[in-house]
Amino acid sequence: MNFGILLFDGVEELxxxxxxxxxxxxxxxxxxxEHCLTVSEASTSVTCAKGLSVHAHFTFDNCPxxxxxxxxxxxxxxxxxxxxxxxxxxMRQAGHCRAILSVCTGSFILHAAGLLEGRKATTHWASLDRxxxxxxxxxxxxxxxxxxVIWSAAGVSAxxxxxxxxxxxxxxxxxxxxxxxxxxxxPSDMRYGLFHEDEQAPEYLRDPKWKTTSSS
Amino acid sequence: MNFGILLFDGVEELxxxxxxxxxxxxxxxxxxxEHCLTVSEASTSVTCAKGLSVHAHFTFDNCPxxxxxxxxxxxxxxxxxxxxxxxxxxMRQAGHCRAILSVCTGSFILHAAGLLEGRKATTHWASLDRxxxxxxxxxxxxxxxxxxVIWSAAGVSAxxxxxxxxxxxxxxxxxxxxxxxxxxxxPSDMRYGLFHEDEQAPEYLRDPKWKTTSSS
Numbered sequence: 001m002n003f004g005i006l007l008f009d010g011v012e013e014l015x016x017x018x019x020x021x022x023x024x025x026x027x028x029x030x031x032x033x034e035h036c037l038t039v040s041e042a043s044t045s046v047t048c049a050k051g052l053s054v055h056a057h058f059t060f061d062n063c064p065x066x067x068x069x070x071x072x073x074x075x076x077x078x079x080x081x082x083x084x085x086x087x088x089x090x091m092r093q094a095g096h097c098r099a100i101l102s103v104c105t106g107s108f109i110l111h112a113a114g115l116l117e118g119r120k121a122t123t124h125w126a127s128l129d130r131x132x133x134x135x136x137x138x139x140x141x142x143x144x145x146x147x148x149v150i151w152s153a154a155g156v157s158a159x160x161x162x163x164x165x166x167x168x169x170x171x172x173x174x175x176x177x178x179x180x181x182x183x184x185x186x187p188s189d190m191r192y193g194l195f196h197e198d199e200q201a202p203e204y205l206r207d208p209k210w211k212t213t214s215s216s
Numbered sequence: 217m218n219f220g221i222l223l224f225d226g227v228e229e230l231x232x233x234x235x236x237x238x239x240x241x242x243x244x245x246x247x248x249x250e251h252c253l254t255v256s257e258a259s260t261s262v263t264c265a266k267g268l269s270v271h272a273h274f275t276f277d278n279c280p281x282x283x284x285x286x287x288x289x290x291x292x293x294x295x296x297x298x299x300x301x302x303x304x305x306x307m308r309q310a311g312h313c314r315a316i317l318s319v320c321t322g323s324f325i326l327h328a329a330g331l332l333e334g335r336k337a338t339t340h341w342a343s344l345d346r347x348x349x350x351x352x353x354x355x356x357x358x359x360x361x362x363x364x365v366i367w368s369a370a371g372v373s374a375x376x377x378x379x380x381x382x383x384x385x386x387x388x389x390x391x392x393x394x395x396x397x398x399x400x401x402x403p404s405d406m407r408y409g410l411f412h413e414d415e416q417a418p419e420y421l422r423d424p425k426w427k428t429t430s431s432s
C-alpha cells in the first residue's frame with residue numbers, strides 16, 4: 001500500500017505534517033500503509049507557506065502508483081489550481097486510488113481536478129464562501145466530511161482529526177486508538193477568544209456538541 | 217525577537233511542526249516574533265523520525281542570538297542527550313533566552329543541558345518513568361507545565377497546546393485566539409479506544425476535566 005501526500009510551494013505546514021504524523025504512526029504501530037511518501041512536481045526543495053523548507057521523496061515523474069492521496073492546503077493552492085501538471089498528476093492517481101483526501105484549501109485542488117462535482121466537501125472556515133461560489137460543491141461546515149471515496153477536512157489542524165477518522169474507518173477504532181495514544185493526541189478543549197461565537201465561525205464550532213457528517 | 221526551534225535527525229515531525237505552525241501564525245496575524253527559524257548542527261538535511269526530510273534555516277555556527285528556544289522530542293533525543301555540541305548550543309542560548317520550551321522527550325535534552333534540576337516538567341506519557349528516574353526533576357503528568365522560564369509539554373501533539381498557552385501568557389488571550397482561529401485549532405474530543413482508562417495514561421488524561429499546572 002502506498003499513501004502519498006502532495007507538496008507544493010506555499011503548502012501550509014500543519015496541513016500536511018498533522019496527517020503525516022498520524023499516517024506514519026499508523027504504519028509504525030498499527031499496520032498502516034507500508035509506504036508513506038511525499039511527492040512534489042520537481043526534485044527541488046519545497047518552501048512552505050510559513051517558511052519551512054522540506055524535500056519531497058518523489059516527483060510526479062517517479063512517484064509510484066498510489067492507493068491513497070492526500071492534498072493539503074495553503075496559499076500555494078491559489079496558484080496550483082491552474083497548474084496543469086499538478087492537476088494531471090492528481091487526476092492520474094485518482095484513477096486508481098481507493099480514497100482521496102484534502103485538508104483546508106486542498107479541496108480547491110480536488111475541485112480543479114474534477115473530483116468534487118456534486119460532492120459534499122469542506123475547507124478552512126475563511127474559504128467556505130469561496131468554495132460555495134464554485135457552484136457545484138455541496139459545502140458542509142463540518143470538522144471533516146466523507147462523501148464516498150472523497151474525504152475533506154476544515155482548516156489546517158483539522159487534518160489530524162480527518163486522518164484519525166480515516167484510520168478508524170479503514171482499519172478500525174483499535175488502530176486509530178493506538179495512533180491517538182502514541183501521538184498523545186488528546187488535545188485541550190481550551191478556546192482563547194470568542195471566535196466560536198462569531199457569525200463567521202463554521203457550524204461545527206458554534207455547536208458545542210459538533211458532529212461530523214458523512215454520506216456513502 | 218528571534219524564536220528558534222532545534223532540529224536533529226530523528227526529531228518527531230509533529231513535535232516541532234505543531235508549535236511551528238502556531239508560532240509562525242502568531243507572527244503573521246498577531247504580532248509574534250519577527251524571526252521564526254529552525255536550527256540544526258550542520259547545514260545538511262535533517263531526516264525526521266518518520267522519514268520527512270527538512271532543511272534547517274541556520275546551523276549552530278551562524279544561528280542568531282535567540283530570545284526563545286523550543287526543543288522538540290523524538291527517538292533522536294536518545295542520541296542527542298550525549299551530543300556535547302548540541303548541549304553547548306542549548307546552554308549558550310539558554311543564557312540569554314527569555315523562555316525555553318520542550319515538547320515530548322525534548323525535556324531530556326533540557327535536562328542534559330542542566331536546565332531541569334529541581335524544576336517541574338513533563339514528557340510523553342511513555343517516558344514519564346524515565347524522566348522520574350533522573351532523580352532531580354519534579355515530574356508532573358500535565359498536558360503542559362510552566363516552571364518559571366521553563367515550559368514543557370507532554371507527547372507529540374501536546375506542543376500545539378503548549379504553544380497556544382505560551383502565546384496567551386506572553387501576548388494575551390486575544391493573540392492566542394487569533395492564532396487558534398486562523399489555524400482552526402478546535403480539535404475533536406473524540407477518543408478512539410480506551411487508553412484514557414489505562415493505568416499508564418497520564419493523570420491529565422484520566423481526569424476528564426484536566427487542568428494544566430504552572431508555578432512561577
